[in-house]
Amino acid sequence: MRLSGARVLITGASSGIGAATAREMARAGARLVLAGRDRRRLDAVAAETGGLALPGDLTTDAAGLASDAGPVDVLVNNAGTGWAGPLARMPGEAIERLVAVNLTAPILLTRLLLPGMVERGGGHLVFVASIAGAVGVRDEAVYSATKAGLIVFAEGLRHELREVRVSVVLPGVVDTPFFERRGTPYARRRPRPVPPERVARAVVSAVERDRAECYVPGWLRVPSRFRGAAPGVFRALSGRFG
Template sequence: MQLQGRRVLITGASRGIGEALARAFADAGAVPALVARSEDSLRSLASATGGTAHPADLADATQVAELIERIENEAGPIDILVNNAGIESTAAFADAPADELRRVTEVNYLAPAELCRQAIPRMLRRGGGHIVNISSLAGIVVFPGLVTYSASKAALSHFTAGLRADLRGLPVKTTLVELGPVPTELLARADNYEPTARSFQRIERLGFAVDTPRETVALGVVDAVRRQRRHVRLPRRSMPFSLLVEAPRRLTEVLLSGVPHQAKS
C-alpha cells in the first residue's frame, strides 16, 4: 500500500508504542489520526506529526460505538486502522479488582473488534484499506499474574486470524503484530508483581526473549502495511512460539481452499 497521504487511525497514541507508530507513519507520508485519553499529550503529538487528535476512552463502550464515524467526520476517511491501545492486569486472578476483567477485555479485545466492525464496510465502499492489531506473545504463552491480560490478547490474535479468513479475496488486508517485551510503562507495571517479574527474568535468561525498542516495532508495522504482510513478530527469537500457534490456522486455510469466504449477495 502506498502510504503517502493515507490517513491512519492509531489508538493508544499518546505515549509508548503508539507515539512511535504516529511518528513512523508520519515520516512515511501518512496522516495520523490519534486516539487516547490524554488530551494534552495527544494534541502535542498531533501537532508534531501533522495529524489530528481525537480524545476518547476505549473502556467506554458508548464512546467506542461512534468513534469511527466521529473521526471521519472530523478528519476524513480512514485508510488504515491500528488498534494499539492496551492495558495490563498483573495480579493473581482471584485477587484482582472486581471490574478488572471487564475493563481489560473491553480495551484489549472488544474495542478493537468493534472498531474493525465499524471501519471495514467504510473501507470496502472506498475500495480498500488495512487493519493492524497489536497483540502480544502473552496471548500465546502463559505467565503467572497475567491471566486476564493474556486471555484478552489471545482473543485479539485469534480474532485477527478469523478476520483475515472472512476478508479473503476482498481489498481490506490485516496484519497481526505479536510482541515480546517492549520497554514501556505497561511493561514496567508488570514487574510490580513478583511471580510475573521472575517469570520474565527466567525467559530472558534462557534467551527466548529480549527487549525490542518501540521504534523498531513502529518501523516493522509501517513496513508491514506498505508490503501488506500478515504478521510482525518481535523479537525474532520468539517466532517459533507464534509459528506453532499459527500452524492450525494455516492448515485450515489450505483445507478450505475453494470454499467461498463471503456469501453471495
Template sequence: MSQLSGSVVIVTGGGRGIGEAICTEVAAQGADVAVADLDEERATTVAAGLVAKHGVRAIGVGVDVANPAAVTAAVATVETELGPITGIVNNAGIDVIGRFVDSDPQTWDRLIDVNLKGTIQFTRAVLDGMISRSAGRIVNVASDAGRVGSSGEVVYSATKGGVIAFSKALAREVAKDQITVNAVCPGPTDTALLGQVAEVSQKLYDGLARAVPMRRIGQPGDIAPAVAFLLSPGAGYITGQTLSVSGGLTMA
C-alpha cells in the first residue's frame, strides 16, 4: 500500500503502544515518519525498524510534549531532516488510575500539561507551515473516556474531553486552509496505561473486556488503521469528527 507516499508524519508518543502501531501503519503505507517520544533511545530504535522493514525515511526525536521549547525544537529537527510536516498525530498521553478524592494538584497539572497542552502545543508548532502550504492533516488521539467519562480517570477524562473539543473548534478555523482536524477515541486497549487498571483491580479489567460487544480488549493495531485513514487523501473531506475505535463499547 502507498496511500501516504510523499507524506511526512510526526507521531508523538511513538515509541510504544498505540503510537508505535501508528508509526508502523503509516510507514507501511509509504509515509516518512518522525517518531517523537520522551524516551529518545526507544524512538530511535522504532525509527530504525521502520527504515529496515518499510524502506521509508524515519528518525527518532526525543521530546517532552509538555515543554514548549522542546516541542519547537523537535519540529525544527523533523523539518530539517525529513522536510515539511504534512501530518501530525498527537498521541502522547499519560494517566494515573485512582479515585479523584485521592488525587492531588501536582498530578492534575501533569495530566493537563501532557494530554491537553501537549496536543495544543505540538499542533501550534506545525500549523503555520500547514497554513502556508494550504494542506495538512491533524489527528488527535483522545479517548472514549473523554466522551462518556471513566471512573478512576476523572482528570484524564477531562483532558481527553478537552482534546475532542479542541479538535472540533480548530477544524472550523482551518477548514478554509484545506487542513483537516479529527479525533480518534480508543476504547480499552492493551497498553501500559490499561495495565494500570489491572494493577488496581483485575476484576475491573476483566469487566471491561466483558463489556465490549466484541468481547475483547482492543490491540494497538486496531487503532492504527483508523488514524492512517484520517491522514490519507481519501479523508480529505472529513474534518471535525470524533471516531471511536472501541469494539462497539461506545456508540455515540
C-alpha cells in the first residue's frame, strides 16, 4: 500500500515505538490518528507529525476510539505493557491488565475497524508483537502468552481476509521506557537494545511492501525458526544459555 495520503491509526503513539512510527509514517506522507493515554506526550507527537491526537484508555474505550478515528486505511496495533518476574509472584490485576492491553484491546479495535476496510476494498493491519511471543521468555510467561496470542490472531486473520493485508512485527529488545514502566529494568548484556526508529522503519516497510512478518533485528528469525524446527534442542540450549 502507498502510505502517501493514507489514514493511519497508531495506538501507543505517545511513547517509544509508537511515537517513532508516527514520525516515520508522517515522513512517508500518511495522515495520522494517534492514540495513547498521556495527553501531554500524545499532543507533542501530534504537533510534530501533524496528526490528530485521540487520548484515552484502550481497555475501556476501544469503541470510542474507533468511532472518533473515522475511516482508517492502516491500523497499527502497537500499545502494550509488560511485567517481569516469576508467575507465582505476579498479582492477578497485572495478569488482567496485560491480557486487556496487549491482546483483548487490539482484537476489539481490529474487529471495530475491519468492516470499514473491507467495505472500502482494502486496508492493512499491523500488530506489534514481540520475539517473546514466538519463543516464550522466562519470567515473562504472561507477556509472552499475550504476544503469542496476537501472532496467531494475525495468522488466522491472514487466512480469512483477502482485501485487507496483515503484518506482524516482532521486535527483540528496544530502547524505550517500556522496561522502566514495567518496573523491572532490562538487565542482560545481549541482545543489545535497538533504537525504536528501527522498529518504526520495519512497520512502514511491512505496509509498503506487504510483508507478513518482520523480525527486528532480522537475525531474531533464527531462534524463532530453530525453535519450530528443533524444539527439544532449542529448550536445552536456552536452558543453558538463557
